[in-house]
Amino acid sequence: MAYNKEAIIIILDIGENSTRIVDGSDQTLLEKEKQCCTKLLQKKIFEGKKDEIGLILMGTEETQNRLNNESLGYEGICETFNLNIPNWNLVRAINRCPPCESAQANWLDAIGVAVAVLNEELQKKKFGATKIVLFTSFTNVGHCSTEKGAIVRDLKNLGTELIVISDNIEFCFDEGAGEEGSEGPSQATFSQMPDKPLQQVQAERLILEIIEETDGNLTSFQYLIDHLTHFQKKRSRLWYWNTKLEIGKDLEMQIAATISIKAESHFKFQTTAKDENMSLQMETEYFKNGEKIELSPEDKLKGYMIGLTPIPYDETLGMKKPNTTKGLRCLAFTKSSTIPPQLLCGNGTYLVMAKEGDGRSQKLFRLLVEAMIRLGHSMIASKVYMNGHKPKLVALTPNNSTAFPTLNMYEMVFADQVHHWYFPQLCTKKTQPSPEQYAAVEELIDSMDLMDAGEGGGEAFPHNKLVSPVVQNIYETVTKRALDPKYKVEVFDHRLLEALKMPQVVLDRSVEPIKKIKELFTLEAPKTYKKELVRKLCLIPVESDADPQAFAQYELPEETKKVLEIGTVTPEEDFKALVNEDITAFPKVSEQLANVLYDLIFKTMTDQSEKVCDTMTTFREFAKFYGPYVYTDWIRNVKTTVVTRRKVDFWENVVVRNRLGIISASESEQVVSVTDEEAEEFYRVNIGASASGAGQDDEVDVDDLFGQM
Structure with missing residues (x-):
């Protein structure tokens, strides 16, 4: 078993001079120490690691440590918490710890006590690494009962890393520091202030020697706080999905897939009772029209809701599981550029590689990946996680960022999972950028x-x-x-x-x-439409002058009426209002407009060419973005009726002159199968004698109608 957890002993200086203000800050030395310890402990708690942390207080009025019990010395040092997994009780205890201004202890003795604690704990438990974190300013120097050589020897024998955090630290940079890839300051040392006491200078020189001989670390409070500000979840061991990749009927290879990226929840909140002895029970309540109701088991049924209709489902009928087999099955290869990113879904990415230890599969997989990279192709495959599970559609693309051949596997959507949204074209001839x-x-x-x-x-x-x-x-x-x-x-x-x-x-x-950009992209106020101008003119009293500014003060009344359906009076405006209100209703609204246009073209007695032309133009422009097939099918039916009823004038003067025929692929961004040649051919109409019977009935003389009346 691999023991990768750490054992950390924190030494906190709460003695003399711990209440002095740290240079460049409004906090005391003890407040800085508490802040760093809190950051360190909460990082360990949130990351969910099993590291164990112990606490030793230095500079206490009482003495309680194992070395003092064995011999005299080691005064003012107290073992407060034994090694254990950190919790909020330890965090609270550190933050509530008061300073002891009348007590002092030697920091070298505190390191000796921490080494003794680790030496005894390592005989009971196994750790992957051990660390001692010392918080002090080296201004509190008491009687020393420990020798430097013994400390260095014990730290080396235990393989313990000594980390010293102090306030009077400055960083020295090498020539390459700060370049791309550098991790930060290359070396930390104590600041050289002229007013330092001699004992502090000697203590700093001594700790630097210990750090150098034991490969320890020296840093400042601020650097440690910045380093501990961010948290990451505990890294879990790699998990592999072992299966086989089938290509065709006779080719298969053993592969392993692991999760590369996944959507992860950072927090797992639990509902618990304040009283540990109290039991929790979940209850379900039912409401109808906001009022609570009571239901008996006979009144409830299991089923599915299809829209607003409940569909009962009896579990006794059983649901047959799909007869599928675990594995990846290649469906086809395609150019990587033909797989749009918007069709990728799922909650993560898999990294697929050849199974370790299978030489044949590794060779085949390498050749497959190299061929896909050379050709710029990706694989579309069917993924079945386990026998009997539903198949999923996935795309496998070659990965160039790893040292060995791998494929990135993304889940794709099926056709019925895609929701199409159509938006007006932003870039037109009028808005084309320079x-x-x-x-x-x-x-x-x-x-x-x-x-x-x-x-x-x-x-x-x-x-x-x-x-x-x-x-x-x-x-x-x-x-x-x-x-x-x-x-x-x-x-x-x-x-x-x-x-x-x-x-x-x-x-x-x-x-x-x-x-x-501000100079080149000027903002212009939209121009007022003529119809709005006329409506404003109608609001001006008769006695007003004809001054153009006379009607500027009159505002249009708010529109209160709501369009319910398309009428023959203002079909264009009605169509725009209904489509803009609900863009998904475009097919239904188009059907209404088609009926209105049919009446205006073939059933009215007066000339409605201008109104029909404007309405058809709007219909055609909207259809380019929201459904070209709707307009194309309708205009084809119009053409058939025109030929039957011999409406040559309408076809030439309205449809052909204004180019209102079928929509070609070059005019719409949607999938259209009509070529430009087919669209041009559509305007040609051959009205022959075959339609004479029906056409003659349509030739109606208005004077004859009045004569018959």
């Missing part, structure tokens, strides 16, 4: 490039270090509520907000491109 506008936008994008906007010229917001500030703020809030149940949630921590703050380099570089 070359200068294109160049300005490209300049803005280049100026906001993140690859060199980070600290030291590195990448800003690297994905492997970017964490959600919302999640981190919840961690902080839960910690404060655990320490103080009456704590009120405040605003975000400024350190969390700065994680997503725009880099100053990007902010400076984008000033000029933004000014240029």
Whole structure:
């Protein structure tokens, strides 16, 4: 069994000088120590690790440690908490710990006590690593009962890492520090202030020697707080889905798939009773029209809701499981560019590789991946997780970012899971951007490039270090509520907000491109339509002058009527109102408009050409985006009726002249099978004698009708 948990002993200095204000801060030394310990403990709690932490207080009025019991010395050191998994009780105890200004203890003795604790605990438990974290300013120097050589020897024998956190720390940078890929300061040392006491200087020199001989670490309070601000969940062991990949009837290979990316819940809140002895019971209540009702078991049934209709389902009937077999089955290969990202779904990504130890499968899998990369192809396959499970459609794309051949596996949607949304085209001939506008936008994008906007010229917001500030703020809030149940949630921590703050380099570089864009993309007020102008004119009193400004003060009354269906008076406006109100009702509204247009074209006695032309134009423009087939099918039927009734004038003057024929593929972004040649051929009409019978009946003389009356 691999023991990967850590044992950490925290040494907290609460003695003399712990109440002094830390330079450059409004907090005392003890408050800084508590803040760092709280960050460290809550990080361990939230990450869910099994690391064990113990606490030793240095500078206490009483002495309670195992070395003092064995011999004299080691005064002012108290073993407060034994090694155990950290909990909120330990966090509360540290935050409630008062300072002891009249007591002092030697930090070297405290390290000796921590080494003794670890030495005894390692005989009972097994740990992957051991650490001692010392919080002190080295200004409190008491009588020392431990030798430096013994401490160095014990730390090396135990393999324990010594981490020292102090306040008077400054960082030295190497020549390569700050370049891309650097992790931060290369070396930490104590600041050289001229007014330091001689004992403090000697203590700092001694701890630096110990750190150098034992490969320890020295850092500041602020650096540790920044490092502990963000939390990550505990990393779990890799899990593999072992199965086989089938290509055709005779080719198969053993593969293993593991989860690469998945949607994960960071919080698992549980409902518990305040009294541990109290039992919890879940109850279900039923309401009808807002009123609580009582239902007997006979009144309830199991089933499905299809819309507003309940469909009962009897479990005794049973539901047959699909007769499927576990594995991946290749359906086809296709160009990677033909798989649009919007068709990918699921809650994660799998990394597929050849099964370890199977030489034949590894060779076949490598050749498969290399061929897919060379041809730029991806695989569409059927995935069955276990025997009897429903098959899922997946796409497997070759991965170039790993040292060995792998495939990324994404789940895809079936056709009935896709919801189509149609929007008007943004770029038209009238709104086509100029070359200068294109160049300005490209300049803005280049100026906001993140690859060199980070600290030291590195990448800003690297994905492997970017964490959600919302999640981190919840961690902080839960910690404060655990320490103080009456704590009120405040605003975000400024350190969390700065994680997503725009880099100053990007902010400076984008000033000029933004000014240029504002100059090139001018905002213009929309022009007033003629119909609105006429309606305003109608509101002016008769005695007013004909001054153009005379009607500016009159506002249009709010529209109160609601269009319910399309009429023959204003079919174009009615059609627009109904479609804009509910875009999904376009097919139904189009059917109404088709009936109205049919009446205006073939059944009216007066000339309605202008109204029909405007309405058909609007109908055709809307259909380009929301359903070309609707207009195309309708105009084909119109053409058939025109030929039958010999409406040559209407066809030539309205349809042909205004180009209101069928919609071709070049006119619509939707899937249209009509070519430009077919659309042009549609305008040609051959009205022959075959339609003479029906056509003669349509030739009606208005004077004859009045004569017959």
